[in-house]
Amino acid sequence: MADVSGNVLKRPHPEDEDNNAQKRSRSNNGSPLPGASGGPAAGKVDIEKMVAEARAKAEAVRARLQAARGGTPSSATPSPSPAPPAASPAMSRLEQMKARVAAATGRANAAAQQRAAAPPPLTYQTPQYDDEGLQKARGGLDVGLHPALLSDIGQDARGSKGRQAMQPKFATTMANRRTESPVPAAEAKKPQLDLSGPSIEEMKKNPYFDPNIGSKNVVPKPRHSRQLIFNQKGKYIQQAAALRRQAQLEEMKKRIAERARQAGIDEDLDVEKAFLVPAPPAVEWWDEGLVNGSDYSAIDDPKNLKIDTPDSIITIYIQHPVLLDPPQDKHIPPQKPMYLTPKEQAKLRRQRRMADLKEQQAKIRLGLEPAPPPKVKKSNIMRVLGEEAVKDPTAVEARVNREIAERKEKHEAMNEERKLTKEQRREKLATQQEKDAEKGIYVSVYRIDSLANGRHRFKISKNAEQQALTGVCIMHPRLNLVIVEGGGHSINAYKKLMLNRIDWTENAGPSTTSDGQPQTPASWLSPEDEKGQLKDLSQNTCTLLWEGQEKARAFRKWLGARVCETDAQAKDVLARAKMENFWILAKSSKTAAA
Template structure:
């Protein structure tokens, strides 16, 4: 690169200019040359100027309060005529205005006098102006600020201060603003405490914190007493030990077979006889039998007595054992006798039909042509056109077969009629007497077993309940003799109780889904072993009436007391004790 001082250079020669010139000389590298070193600042002189400005501001404020125009103090100088640096004069002027606005002028002046900022001129680093890269071109001065910050962070050198006004320099006091002179400033302090108390619509939650005027109270230190948390921990441990003890006692009682119901003895107590029986209430004018010693209390011969001269004949009831008497069986005939009777009946029907034909009541039936009698019936027609005759015979045979099928379909019952017929038979079966049977099952973990128990009870029109317990399960059904016999075959023969398919079809929200002992899988996720599962007939017999109105379904009972409560509604709680007393596989004698 040619030298810039040569005659062939395109740059103009360097001209020396005064310091007051506005045009800055350019350097040989194409960027502005750094300015000359700034003049030294007299610190004492700057402090004196700041004090004079503060006095002037104080005088102006006093004059505004008293209504007198301020007089500039002698020897004061304006910032424009001052020979100090403009950056320092602006800083002092800003501090003076802030101090005057807050009413702390004296303290601010003394602080300025004591802690005067020491101005240090920026140090020009020639290395920053040197060219970087291959083009030998220096950096622009606007980019020197960032480099100055990095160099200060690394090398501890000072950085050039910005020469523009900051935000605090734009701050003006209310007294110095011309628009605010002579006007009352806006009060933004909010309502007082008296106004907030008297105003029923005041909401202290809105607005600034100063509006609510809540006094601040100093919170006292509250120390925990020694051993407080130790006592709480000990109480929690005792509670946990008590719960654990209850669980162990319940488990041992379940293993030992102890009845968990505390009111078992009450079910065996005989009730005391009443003061007066119900059949004597209409004959005695009292609440007990002690009044019969007085004849006036007896209502035997009185007009309002239930005893009259009229005789009441009771309604005759059929003996209940007559319902179980089987119907008389018809006498069976031998095959020869059956054939003879059929032949005689058919002969009588044929003679009757022939008599109607002679009288003209019925038309002559067409001959029944078959392939075996084709030549004998049709004769010459069969010889003339045997193909047409054979087709005619086949058509008649098909028509007769279709007519037979239609007759069979007409006699067949519909689905609704079959249900009605089955229901009527089941009702007739139950009218002869109500039979009851009780079964004990060791485990009902297989969902298919539970489904078959309920579905077959509904199909056989049986009423009853299925109690599911962690130890044993009992099924009580009642209905007709035929239905009970079919259900008995299902429970004792048809169902394989040792099968575990692992299917549990339980509806959501059912209590069966919440019990672990009804699950087909154990805690490890393996199918439970039901090889020892059995179903035993505990008891069967007859009852006068049904104890259940419908098939209640399966009921989950965690304890013996809950199971007895379910059976107590039908007065069959004795079957629970009976089922627990017998051993698995041992049948109870039936009556």
Template sequence: MERHGSPGLGPRNDTASRVQKPESATDKAAKLAALKARVSAAIGTTKAKGGLNVGLHPALEDIGQWKPGDPKSASGSRSRNDASKAQPKHKPLDLSGPSQEEIKNNPYFDANLGAPGAKPRQTRQLIFNQKGKYIQQANALRRQAALEALKKKIAAGTRKVGIDEDKDVEKNFAVEAPPDVEWWDEGLIDGKNYDDIENPQALKIDTEDSIVTRYIQHPVPIEPPQDKNVPPPKPMYLTPTEQAKLRRQRRMADLKEEQAKIRLGLVPAPPPKVKKGNLMRVLGEEAVKDPTAVEARVNREIAERHDKHVQTNEERKLTKEQKHEKLAANQEKDAAKGLRMLVFKIDSLANGQHRYKVSVNADQLALTGLVIMHPKQNLVVAEGGEWSAKHYKKLMLHRINWTENLPSRDKDAQNDALKQWLRAENEGGDLKDLAENRCRLIFEGEVKSRAFRKWGSKVCETDAEAREVLSKSKLENFWNLAKSTH
């Protein structure tokens, strides 16, 4: 089988691969002569000198001398020429590498690994240090070392001073001797010690220059203002089962107390409580003998108990004056917690009932304020406690129907001083249309004190008059606020 590929893997046709016969002494002499001839031709016919002007070895002195009649050397050279002619010529190895076209067509080539056309590596230039660079660095290190040494020295000195101070502190723990006179007694003793304390003449207690007087100042306690607005604690509501249990326990305690009084003879024993359901069991034989009389007796006792119950309830009720007093006291307590101001804007007060409700409810709720009646707008300013303000606000915004209009009363109809724009009827005698009449709350907030002493009303024809009335209470800005509110 023939071999293809690299010539190094095939048979080599050279003289070294052939089987040669053992050389004789003549052949060896011929080869030595040929070797000497080549060396002589290379170094010249003159006697060469070695290094350091030392002569050659005696065995190499005749190297390079060729003898013309030497057949052995001629035969040796001839045989080598024949061998070189007989060896076949091979194609030289191409070390140029693949071409650019082959590199582009190779699917496994990575351009990042480098290629013949890649950017060559740049050589770094030499950078020389400036003169004195390392000297400056050395000086800086020396300064840093000196600074650290100075810090250590200062710290050592500080620790030493601290130790000395601690020694002084230990000395301060020694208890000092008490003074001859305490500082709080210096103004009460006529002297520099307590030797004459038993002598009343040496004491400055009742003298004119004594620091002890009979006047004592007691500061007036002021309650914090925020405590007025603190809501009261809410009561704890009980379930029906808990209420029945408490009632049962309370009645049992009252019964035991009543029984103890009866045993001691303090109160007489109560008569038996006879009802229609237990009359046979309580009265017994008496009920059997005369049932009609027993039934009449039971009915009479039931009526008496009912009348006593009703009478007790009536006695427990408050009178009309007591109710008013209780309501006034509650309103004062409500106002003491904090005052609130309400300002309402009403388009028209032509209906007389509206004016009546506004004023009467304010009086009943203990409110102070003012009603300003104007042809274009009406202003109501009310101030009072939180509970009263809440109810008045509900009245003005929800309870009163401001679109309702009723005929004027006879008293208003006969009053010539009443303005035309305050009458329920127009000039033709027909009722005015109040379908667009509204009441709006334009301000609500807390105030420090009341601006009015009582409730009143004022008729103002112009804006200047309205502002003048409100300016007395420093509330004229509410009129401008009402005009800007739509």
């Protein structure tokens, strides 16, 4: 930094501090200008003055320490050291620096002794610090250091040997603690943070405070002391007496029951109980949720009915009943095994025949059966009967032909024995039809335009009887109605007959009786018209009106063909089976077709 004149401003020399003079400017010739004559003398006077002041302060500190320890200051005060000789004007620069360092050291020792003399030496107390800035500067975040780390503050490490032993910086007993710790004035004036929580009154007034999520320290809960509960005298004695009485009663009941069992009284009681009819309940369990009362007399008042009330068990929701298995499912035949291929069938037959042959051979070896004669054929004559065939070939050939015929007759006889008779086949068919009907009753209704051909009427009735179907055939001048009911297999066979096998457009001529005379049915059932010519049945059709399943049969047997001239007669025949609606259905379908 330069002044206005351009000279460089520098730090003043230590010797010229008091005079506050600038450093001498260097001459151009290379040597400094001679200074004032009074400069060195003034510097020497200052050093002596500082040393004297430092020694005086040190003596004062020693006197206070001795007074606090209880000693006399005269005996404890050491003799003053002789003053150093006055500095000569010709004192070298090195000597001046040493004197200055000695003066600074004396001042530092005096300050350290003053700080060490502050706490009482005879009691262990918590250290008090007058210099708050020093404490905060030694620790971070304005936190003071631990007392064990502040030992270098209370005494000087260089000159305190033998003066005072190191003492702890904290109280060791409760009695030595100060009741009132001195607080610096700066700290006393400084406001402190209130860490206490809100009071109970403030929390009750706060509408947004929730005590459930608050801290336990914020909301103190009162602690209730539990009182001592003493058992009354004789409490457990009474309990033991009650248990003993109960055990005696149980034992007495067992003895009475044993005696009654021995006397036979128990059996009589059981027999009587079996014939007793229990009394009906006042309210059935399925009505308890609908009646507000103990018996059915409460339903006289409509208010006691729980049907439209909010607590009723009847709601707007749909309750689906438990699904029951259909009754026809139990009649479903078991599933057939998978069919075998021809190779698999031949393999099984071969294995079965081999097992039978081994069994037969074992019986022959044991003598249980005679050995079978050799099976001679024309292809193995020479191998089986070699010598005999050579001697008499004609007799051997006749013998072989006779054995072949016997084996054939035996085989055919066995087949005839296994074959069912005519009665057995009829019974077997009836059994199968009954089993088919047990699986479910099916109904089919057919409408036929004309039954003028007698063969059609015969086939309708005969097949219904053979298939064990029940029903009726209504013959009317306008239409014909056939209703059949039976098992599923029989109905399917009859359906194929009515819709596929019978040619309804065929007219074979008039039917004859057993005597060979032509039958004389009604005119509208005759295959010939008034002129004696065959009727044209090319437009004759058979239609399936309805088919479905019923719970039971409506007809007891096959009623055969019924001739009904009017609608009333047809309805009377069907009304017995409650199927007159099918006649109306047949007439409506006829009208719609027309």
